[in-house]
Amino acid sequence: MEDFKCLLLLTPSLVHLKLVSSRSKIDSIFDGSYWEQFIQNNLFSLSKFQFLFTCYTNNSDDISFLDSLILPFQSSFWLNVKHWVVFCDYIPRQSEIRLYTTSASNDIKTRSPKLEVSSINSKYRLLLYSNEDMDYNSREGTLTTLYLSNNQISDIGAQHLADTLQNHQTITGLNLSQNQIGERGAQHLADALKNNKTLKILILPYNEINDIGVQYLANILQDNTTLEELKLNNTLSGYCAAVEATIELRNNKTITRLNLWEKTIGDEEVQHFVNALENNRVSYHHSFCLSHTGDNGVKYLCDALRNNITLVELNLGYNQIGDIGAQYLADTLKKNETLMTLNLELNQIGDAGAQQFAFALKNNKILKDLRLDGNKISTELQNRLETEDKRFCLTIYYDPDLYSYKK
Structure with a gap:
């Protein structure tokens, strides 16, 4: 980074800067405060700044780092003076973090599910690649089933889906098989099902839900009377068949x-x-x-x-x-x-x-x-x-x- 800094100091009249860098860890190149100070002090004429910074993380259970990355880009310098909008997303399937400007977004399209936050909207969004049935139903205004199998959305994605389910009034079927969902993801889904009155089918085979995770789902059955089918087989829990039988006998x-x-x-x-x-x-x-x-x-x-x-x-x-x-x-x-x-x-x-x-x-x-x-x-x-x-x-x-x- 220091070598690159020295190079930029030789171009004080630079108008357009485009940077693409893949890092082994999050360092100063991701720091919006650092760039703000450097541009104000050294690149007086810079009017267009495009960048794409990526790195990989093993800490897939905690996405608070996205907040810390995007926060410096919410300053008046970035939004009001330069009008540069910045996005930060996390792709669970690749465990990849990406920080980029709006003008660079066309170069980084992905078909994988991702969590996204921006400098102008600090609320997380879970973005999914839609299939043909979802596209058709969405156009017709009749989206009732989400088939999200084999997307590796993990506990983070399950959390954001759960937030949606708490207020969603049309989705009746949700397939989340093969998604690396574990105990925490099951807890988020269970919390959502306490108040959800429309979801009838929840498919969760081939995940990483243990006994505690299945217990969370079992505990909500007294409050939730809408769920008609819950598939948990092929998970790691011995409670799966018992909970499935509870749903079957009840409904x-x-x-x-x-x-x-x-x-x-x-x-x-x-x-x-x-x-x-x-x-x-x-x-x-x-x-x-x-x-x-x-x-x-x-x-x-x-x-x-x-x-x-x-x-x-x-x-x-x-x-x-x-x-x-x-x-x-x-x-x-x-x-x-x-x-x-x-x-x-x-x-x-x-x-x-x-x-x-x-x-x-x-x-x-x-x-x-x-x-x-x-x-x-x-x-x-x-x-x-x-x-x-x-x-x-x-x-x-x-x-x-x-x-x-x-x-």
Whole structure:
């Protein structure tokens, strides 16, 4: 920079100056105050100043540096004396910062999403490259769906989209898959959804949302009753399937089968959707399949089943349910009047748990099939229970070594 400064000092009558420079870090060449003082003291005749300065940053979670870069260019010298308007933008996909004058903007067009602020407008704008459908709908005045997949807008872009969603009254669908959105971005979106009354579909697969981020989204479901579909699969969180199921149960009043067997839903995650199951009061029959659940998860589920009048099939096979979980389920069967099939194969239920089911079935005439094969029930008790009540199925089990069913 000092060598360049010496060169400019040799041209005091310079009228037009155009600079293009790519830097490894933000230095004095980005400093509007420095240029203001230098021009006032040395370049008296300069009437046209075009520049484009770029650099790359690893600090993609904090965009406050854009404010610090643009602030010096908001002085009276730049806006009132010289009438030079300056822009500063950040491109998440390239982690690139660009500082440039209006006259140089035609040379730096990009198809990537960017955050932009200017010396005449300090409010951030998120600029996106529109696709054909967006262009058509915008022209027709009917823009209701934003498809922004694979734009790497990251948490910063999610924040600015969230700001828009808080007041936007037409967008009903938003696809943000493959955008490097993490915990902070999920929090911003959740804050927006608290008050948004139009968005019905939010697609977020293939991002970087962790358990905390998904929890933010789960917490707003009590306040937001508009959202009908929330896709979170293929993120890093174990809560994803539970939150998706909550939305599905809450809004789809005609659902008859919910299969979560291949989803990794543990005891804590079960809490997220048992309330939705409990509040579903329609007359349609339901079947429900769940895996990766233990005794505590069963307790949450049983709390919901006490008042549920739609569930007819419950598949809890291949879990970690023991005698305590069996007790919860047996107590539920004593009062439940709709469940017809209960599958508990390949769990950890022993004689004590099996006995509890035997007591419950004495008063329950609705249940038609109870599968307990592959548990830890003694052969003697298996034979006795199957003889006394044909609804018990205890002697068919899955042999993991042979990958076949035996009897």
